[in-house]
Amino acid sequence: MTKSFDSYQKRRLQSSYISVIISIALVLFMIGILGLTLLKSTKVANHFKEKVAMTLFLKDNVKKDSIQNLRTFLSTQPYTKKIIFVTKEEAAKTYSKDIGEDFLQFLGTNPLKDGIDLYLKADYVTPEKMEDLKVNFDKNNLIAEVSYDKPLITLLTKNIKRISFWLLILSCFFGLIAIILINSSIRLSIYARRFNIKTMQMVGATKGFIRRPFIWQSIKLGMIATLIALIGLGTVIYYLNKLAPSLALVKDYISLTYLVGGIIVTAFVITWLSTYFATQRFLNLQTDELYY
Incomplete structure (x- = not known):
């Protein structure tokens, strides 16, 4: 009976890990597409400016x-x-x-x-x-x-400012969604182990000691999700480069470096912070509150 329950718990935990990886990968992929749009919009705007x-x-x-x-x-x-x-x-x-x-x-x-x-x-x-x-x-x-051409310069400047403003608003909106989704996924995975957290706390483990393995586990899941997201993003960039070679997506090493670095840092920071606050919440709960 105990083995069957342990096996069930293990499968449930693995399932939650997979869901966390998929959720984070999708969010990071979305962030990558948006980041690519922002980077290339600046390049395209500069391209048109320098033709005047x-x-x-x-x-x-x-x-x-x-x-x-x-x-x-x-x-x-x-x-x-x-x-x-x-x-x-x-x-x-x-x-x-x-x-x-x-x-x-x-x-x-x-x-x-x-x-x-x-x-x-x-x-x-x-x-x-x-x-x-x-x-x-x-x-x-x-x-x-x-x-x-004064009217052209004025119109070009206004349009670029307008587009940049809405792209910034869109970036903030999707960034907020990304944080909420990743945070929710990690909290759900930790929620499944809330009794383990409380048991460790009851036998005298410190909060830092309890949090540490959860944080490293979440960071590992985040890095796996990052790899999946980068593979997906690389595929999109490859086919976009074929469709629109003038954008020089593959050869723009500086933009690609910023993009990859930004995704990795985003995954690391959000998973670390989300895990920290999620474990902190369950550490502060009383034993009878774990059932609600």
């Missing part, structure tokens, strides 16, 4: 040495992503191709100017910073005019 150019139109009859010095100066500035020098002849060919006819035949002369397309780093693509740069460039004796 500020064009510096040069004055007529500027010497080649002066142009080269200006290009060298711009290339060394912290805000510069890349620069492209466009001569007025190249600009005329591009414009003629766009309108479908050679406008130089009607005008006789080329009214366009040599220009430098300045592509900024993502941090500098904001209405305020680009306006400050424009003011500084207007003071340069070599530059006749500075042009960039």
